Amino acid sequence: MADPSLAEAGGTSIEWADAQMPVLRSLRERFGAERPLEGLTVGACLHVTAETAGLVRTLVAGGAQVALCAANPLATQDAVAAALSQLDGVEVFARRGEDLDTYAGHVADVLDRAPRVTLDDGADLLVTLHAARPDLLEGMLGGTEETTSGLVRLRAMQADGRLNVPVLAVNEARAERVFNDHYGTAQSTLDGILRATNLLLAGRTVVVLGYGPTGRGIALRARGAGAQVVVCEIDPIAGLDARMEGFEVMPSLEAAARGDIFITVTGAPHVLGAAHFERMKDGAVLANAGHFDVEIDLGALRAVGGDGVAVRPLVSQHTLPDGRRLNLLTAGRVVNLAAGEGHPASVMDLSFALQALSVEHLARHGAQLGAGVHPVPDDIDREVARLKLASLGIELDALTAEQQAYRRSWE
Numbered sequence: 006m007a008d009p010s011l012a013e014a015g016g017t018s019i020e021w022a023d024a025q026m027p028v029l030r031s032l033r034e035r036f037g038a039e040r041p042l043e044g045l046t047v048g049a050c051l052h053v054t055a056e057t058a059g060l061v062r063t064l065v066a067g068g069a070q071v072a073l074c075a076a077n078p079l080a081t082q083d084a085v086a087a088a089l090s091q092l093d094g095v096e097v098f099a100r101r102g103e104d105l106d107t108y109a110g111h112v113a114d115v116l117d118r119a120p121r122v123t124l125d126d127g128a129d130l131l132v133t134l135h136a137a138r139p140d141l142l143e144g145m146l147g148g149t150e151e152t153t154s155g156l157v158r159l160r161a162m163q164a165d166g167r168l169n170v171p172v173l174a175v176n177e178a179r180a181e182r183v184f185n186d187h188y189g190t191a192q193s194t195l196d197g198i199l200r201a202t203n204l205l206l207a208g209r210t211v212v213v214l215g216y217g218p219t220g221r222g223i224a225l226r227a228r229g230a231g232a233q234v235v236v237c238e239i240d241p242i243a244g245l246d247a248r249m250e251g252f253e254v255m256p257s258l259e260a261a262a263r264g265d266i267f268i269t270v271t272g273a274p275h276v277l278g279a280a281h282f283e284r285m286k287d288g289a290v291l292a293n294a295g296h297f298d299v300e301i302d303l304g305a306l307r308a309v310g311g312d313g314v315a316v317r318p319l320v321s322q323h324t325l326p327d328g329r330r331l332n333l334l335t336a337g338r339v340v341n342l343a344a345g346e347g348h349p350a351s352v353m354d355l356s357f358a359l360q361a362l363s364v365e366h367l368a369r370h371g372a373q374l375g376a377g378v379h380p381v382p383d384d385i386d387r388e389v390a391r392l393k394l395a396s397l398g399i400e401l402d403a404l405t406a407e408q409q410a411y412r413r414s415w416e
Contacts, residue, residue: 007083007100015088022055025350027396028358036067043068048120050130052080053099060357072118074111075099076126080342123148128155146371147171154296171374173363178381189348191222194294197345201319207231212264215271216243269300278302287329298337
């Protein structure tokens with residue numbers, strides 16, 4: 006870690022976040038009493054933030070030994086890393102701004118602890134385990150995956166017959182889709198862009214590339230801030246949904262000449278490339294809200310605009326031969342974490358509650374699950390939502406016996 010002396014400040018940050026995470030707190034109390042993870046070694050490659058610390062502390066309360074590395078070096082909060090290490094006895098391999106070699110070394114450090122359950126945010130632990138440490142596969146109970154991009158990788162492994170452990174697709178749980186993607190990433194993406202640029206969104210044209218649950222949330226919130234929103238999609242149903250929601254829908258090359266701010270959220274490489282840069286306005290802002298830094302073609306950008314000049318701490322300005330300036334945010338890395346603080350704690354409360362219960366499920370039932378990507382059990386999804394509603398003082402209706410019988414009958 007960067008500086009162990011930051012532990013006290015990190016502890017304060019963790020407590021602030023924890024106050025906004027009542028679902029995870031309730032699980033921590035149960036885990037502390039029941040110890041369902043007693044003796045289990047857990048390896049985690051997640052964003053090292055105050056919110057993540059709440060999850061780690063919950064796993065530790067349940068009896069787990071946890072080793073943690075960073076899923077994104079620009080998201081690491083060094084004070085939190087210090088607090089988890091110095092105050093909670095967690096093995097932490099993370100420091101803000103670490104280079105790729107250090108990052109890879111930290112992933113290897115976590116795997117050296119021979120985890121029986123892994124928590125991934127991008128699949129790097131599981132992919133590396135299969136590629137470089139197959140000796141650890143025996144005895145593995147499984148893993149969880151927090152991102153769409155990570156699930157794409159894991160399903161590709163499964164299709165090739167290379168995925169040898171069960172993985173719970175936390176990213177596709179209903180509660181996760183609603184809170185993490187639609188509300189969390191949507192708000193924190195715009196927050197990161199505004200922190201990096203201090204631009205006014207009202208009156209500008211924002212181009213959202215990708216209209217999944219996350220892109221949909223970003224588009225709605227950008228419109229709420231007064232922006233004109235253009236959506237680019239490859240899926241006809243998503244494109245139709247965007248149009249019926251009142252957004253302009255067009256191919257990305259056409260949108261390239263229209264946009265003031267471009268936000269990629271697709272999980273695909275080179276969504277914005279040389280052909281787009283040729284058409285963009287002077288001063289266009291390029292931001293990525295997908296997990297990996299591949300959605301904006303950085304090589305093509307440097308080829309036409311040089312290495313760039315830092316005009317603000319997180320803004321690299323690339324000047325094209327004709328004088329137009331394109332402004333790249335956070336080196337193409339995920340902008341909500343690199344320029345902002347990621348999701349609000351109340352959003353991560355649900356995501357990490359799903360993670361904690363998924364780890365418990367793997368500890369209890371992982372040995373009976375077959376290799377491959379599995380949905381999070383519906384009872385876990387519903388329990389997390391129930392606990393969240395209870396923390397808000399909200400009650401729901403229940404079906405009467407007559408209504409239940411009607412739903413069961415075919416006559």
